[in-house]
Amino acid sequence: MSKLVTTGLTKAFSGLVAVNDVSFTMEEGEILGIIGPNGAGKTTFIHLVSGILMPSSGRVEFKGKDITYMPAHERSRLGIARTYQLIHPLENLKVIENVMIGAVFSRGKSLKEARRSAEAICAELGLERLERDTAQLSILEIKKMEIARALANEPEVLFLDEVMAGLNSDETLQLIATVKRIALERKMAVGVVEHVMGVIRELTQRVIVLEAGELIAEGPYETVSKNPRVIEAYLGGAA
Amino acid sequence: MKLKSSYIVVAVLSVIAIAFPAFLGAYPLNVARSIMTYMALAISWDMLLRSGQISFGIAGLFGLGSYASALAVLRGGMDPMLSIVFAAAFAGVMAYALGFAILRLRSMYFSITTLALMEIFRIVMHNLHDFSGGPEGVVLPSVIFKGASPALYWLCLAGLFLTIGVSWFFEKSKMHLALTAIRNDETxxxxxxxxxxxxxxxxxxxxxxxxxxxxAIQVQSYGFTTPDTAFDANFTLLPLAMALLGGIHSTIGPMAGAVLLGVASEWLKLKIPYGHLVVYGIIIILVILFMPQGLFGLARKARRERSKAGASHE
Known part of the structure; x- marks a missing residue:
């Protein structure tokens, strides 16, 4: 059974249709790229799937269960986690507490157990000195912390919204390798939004392309990147 | 080791607080009760503030408890001690019912609504002549414990200890994670x-x-209340000033602030009657301008600076 299915998912903000009739599926163990020009509706789409926004119409299913209007905190308990394009550190909590929080509230672990699993996840990501304040972290460390927080939910479906943005190429390569390894180990379905096409090529088996809220292409990166409609969406319709 | 020594400090301070009536007369005990009442209110205000919600309704719930307790004794013939439990539960039930509406609000909308609620409670008590005594208020047949100062002091201290205990639990349990996360970033x-x-x-x-x-403890200890004493805006403003001075988002901050401001105001009241309120105003302004995190916030910051300096020398 597919992990995640959307059917005709649509979100309109008083006239502006940000996501328009998008139907797609995500399978276990799959890393899916979600690409498209700025304003294509990628982030809105993730908001709809993770429950931060409610759709205008359409349907979201998680492992066959209808979750279209389920609140975000319940979805995270069910197994859908995500990071944010704009970083969201909890600045009055220590790094370790930032990561623990998903384990405590999504998985219902005790503080002690949650701390232990958060430490394990941070170790896996190479995030150290966990008693620090978030203000002391570098941008790479904050990104890792946000991934760690999402992983602490022990998700089956994970969305990474431009986590590589702002990192240099070494850091990006390192993080790609880590994400790939963890996704494989945990058999997660991972949705990756990125503007850096190199990342998409390295990381994903399949790509969906959004333009003006609509799904215009789907398939392996090599095929999709040669699709004339996709090229037009990115480069404009002048040709 | 560090944890153990702090436990010892807490134990010693508790024993001293419990033993106060042995070497203090009625007047200082009365002052202590007033400070402890404000301290408990300051801590409870801070507990909700840890979620980012600024309540101006402390006096509303305080007054509601006063009236619930007084009227339970007067109209229902309830035992005074039991009426304190009843009043606490009543305030809780009211908060639960109101919470469904007002906890959907945020920032100043929440604050203004809590302020308005306090005013509504006061006006209702003011106008329910037959039930609540109207503007003249209620007078109880007798003061709890026959007005014995040590007993009244211990009753108030028990209320304070309970408040400190709950606040400490908030700091040490997953409530801390939940409330801080909500304050920092709801998404x-x-x-x-x-x-x-x-x-x-x-x-x-x-x-x-x-x-x-x-x-409820307050009304049982004084034996009377009126709408203007029970819902006195000072029960909102003074705890707020104390918590701000001592340092918000902690238990110890509001406690320190309550001791400092409480003692200072008793002294100022004698020197310049009513002038103490001017001093309060000035303190609030200075604290907000120059140390918005309060005294303990300053200490925390200094410690952090030092640890950062230490780390860069490694």
Missing amino acids: SARSSGVNIFNYLLIAFVITSVLQGMMG
């Missing part, structure tokens, strides 16, 4: 499985129970 909190409304409701009900309880 992150939701994505991490925090049921925001539930945790706000829990915090609002528990702090209201504590405020109602302190109101």
Whole structure:
């Protein structure tokens, strides 16, 4: 059974249709790229799937269960986690507490157990000195912390919204390798939004392309990147 | 080791607080009770503030507790001690019912609504002549414990200890994670499985129970109340000033602030009657301008600076 299915998912903000009739599926163990020009509706789409926004119409299913209007905190308990394009550190909590929080509230672990699993996840990501304040972290460390927080939910479906943005190429390569390894180990379905096409090529088996809220292409990166409609969406319709 | 020594400090301070009546007369005990009442209110206000919600309704819940307790004794013939429990529960139930509406509000909308609620409670008590005594208020047939100062002091101290205990639990349990996450970033909190409304409701009900309880203890200790004493805006403003001075988002901050401001105001009251309120105003302005995190916030910051300096020397 597919992990995640959307059917005709649509979100309109008083006239502006940000996501328009998008139907797609995500399978276990799959890393899916979600690409498209700025304003294509990628982030809105993730908001709809993770429950931060409610759709205008359409349907979201998680492992066959209808979750279209389920609140975000319940979805995270069910197994859908995500990071944010704009970083969201909890600045009055220590790094370790930032990561623990998903384990405590999504998985219902005790503080002690949650701390232990958060430490394990941070170790896996190479995030150290966990008693620090978030203000002391570098941008790479904050990104890792946000991934760690999402992983602490022990998700089956994970969305990474431009986590590589702002990192240099070494850091990006390192993080790609880590994400790939963890996704494989945990058999997660991972949705990756990125503007850096190199990342998409390295990381994903399949790509969906959004333009003006609509799904215009789907398939392996090599095929999709040669699709004339996709090229037009990115480069404009002048040709 | 560090933990153990702090336990010893707490134990010693508790024993001293319990033993106060052995070497203090009625007047200092009375002053101590007033300070402890404000301290408990300051801590309870801070507990909700940890979620980012600024309540101006402390006096509302406090007054509600006062009236619930007084009327339970007067109209229902309830035992005074039991009436304190009843009043605390009543404040909790009211907060639970109101919470469904007002906890959907944020920032100044929440604050203004809590302020308005306090005013509504006061006006209702003011106008329910037959039931609440109207503007003249209620007079109880007798003061609890026959007005014995040590007993009244211990009753108030018990209320304070309970408040400190709950606040400490908030700091050490997952409430701390939930409330801080809600304060810092509600979106992150939701994505991490925090049921925001539930945790706000829990915090609002528990702090209201504590405020109602302190109101009930107050009315049973004085034997009377009126709408203007029970819902006195000072029960909102002074705890707020104390918490701000001592340092918000902690238990120890409001406690220190209450001792400092409480003692200072007693002294100022003797020197310049009513002038102490001017001094309060000035303190609030200076604190907000120059140390918005309060005294303990300054100490925390200094410690952090030092640890950062230490780290860079490694």
